[in-house]
Amino acid sequence: MSDNDKPTPNENGEAAEQPVKKINGGRNLIILGLAAIAVAVTTSGISLWIYRQNDIYLDRSRPGFISDGEENEDIKIDKFSEEGEISKEVLDKYLEEFDYIQGKVDGLSNAFSTEALDDKNFLYDDEEETVDDSETLDYEDAS
Amino acid sequence: MSKKVSAVVMAIILTLTSANFSYARTLNDDELGLISQTCGSIKLQLRNIQKIDAKNRAILGSYYETISTNLMLNLNLRLVKNNMASAELSELQTNFSSERDYFKEKYTEYQRELDALVLIDCRQKPQEFYSQLEKVRTKREKVDNSVKRLKDMLIEHRTAVLNLRKGL
Numbered sequence: 001m002s003d004n005d006k007p008t009p010n011e012n013g014e015a016a017e018q019p020v021k022k023i024n025g026g027r028n029l030i031i032l033g034l035a036a037i038a039v040a041v042t043t044s045g046i047s048l049w050i051y052r053q054n055d056i057y058l059d060r061s062r063p064g065f066i067s068d069g070e071e072n073e074d075i076k077i078d079k080f081s082e083e084g085e086i087s088k089e090v091l092d093k094y095l096e097e098f099d100y101i102q103g104k105v106d107g108l109s110n111a112f113s114t115e116a117l118d119d120k121n122f123l124y125d126d127e128e129e130t131v132d133d134s135e136t137l138d139y140e141d142a143s
Numbered sequence: 144m145s146k147k148v149s150a151v152v153m154a155i156i157l158t159l160t161s162a163n164f165s166y167a168r169t170l171n172d173d174e175l176g177l178i179s180q181t182c183g184s185i186k187l188q189l190r191n192i193q194k195i196d197a198k199n200r201a202i203l204g205s206y207y208e209t210i211s212t213n214l215m216l217n218l219n220l221r222l223v224k225n226n227m228a229s230a231e232l233s234e235l236q237t238n239f240s241s242e243r244d245y246f247k248e249k250y251t252e253y254q255r256e257l258d259a260l261v262l263i264d265c266r267q268k269p270q271e272f273y274s275q276l277e278k279v280r281t282k283r284e285k286v287d288n289s290v291k292r293l294k295d296m297l298i299e300h301r302t303a304v305l306n307l308r309k310g311l
Binding site: 077079080081082083084085086087088091092094095097098099101102104105106108109111112113114116117121122123 | 174177178181185188192195196199202203206207209210213214216217218220221222224225227253276279280283284286287290291293294297300301304305307308311
């Protein structure tokens with residue numbers, strides 16, 4: 001402690017009491033808590049906004065929509081190397097891989113057929129069972 | 144002068160409103176009644192469609208990604224390294240990639256409209272529900288068209304590779 005920091009004695013030679021800043025710990029704790037909540041709510045809000053704006057929530061991470069098993073379908077193809085020569089054999093191998101995955105894509109070419117939302121699927125009487133069941137099953141099969 | 148301006152403004156408003164109204168067919172009382180009565184089963188069907196669509200979107204997305212990055216891109220790189228760059232194959236790769244982005248964008252729009260449709264109370268608001276259904280159909284059609292175009296591009300790509308092979 002330097003000389004300047006020492007309390008100056010009063011007339012009686014006693015050290016004068018320095019004014020002590022009172023710290024209200026309880027109040028500060030409440031402010032800290034509220035600030036933490038505000039930050040958490042704000043960041044969560046921003047995250048959710050980003051989540052909704054992108055197609056992430058629609059594509060993959062929608063809870064209950066796609067199970068892990070369904071989502072991670074194994075695609076058994078070798079990555080075509082960007083190194084090496086170009087020959088008929090190489091292109092044959094390429095086409096073999098390409099055909100495999102093209103076949104998979106073709107299998108889903110009607111996945112978003114507009115028939116699934118036809119009037120006949122919505123404007124039907126409960127008693128007319130044929131319209132209801134057949135159309136729904138067709139759509140499920142196609143997928 | 145002001146009359147002319149008013150006439151133009153009215154014409155624009157009429158054009159816009161007619162375009163808007165032409166979006167949805169007005170249902171008759173029987174049809175509205177049917178939607179209200181079968182609202183529960185309609186909702187179930189829609190949720191089923193949502194679920195299947197999400198799965199198909201994820202699977203198709205991974206196929207397109209694999210084709211684009213593991214096959215098309217690498218083939219073009221290899222051709223370049225062998226001084227055999229093909230303008231046709233490069234263009235097809237670019238177009239495929241652009242269409243893939245378009246597909247993703249349109250699917251997102253479609254799914255948003257479908258989400259909104261499922262939230263409408265078809266028992267109480269059948270006409271509103273139907274108007275939204277027509278919007279969803281339009282969006283779905285765009286997704287469907289994109290899937291078809293991507294399929295066609297794959298066929299074109301295959302043909303181009305076969306032609307390249309023939310030339311070797």
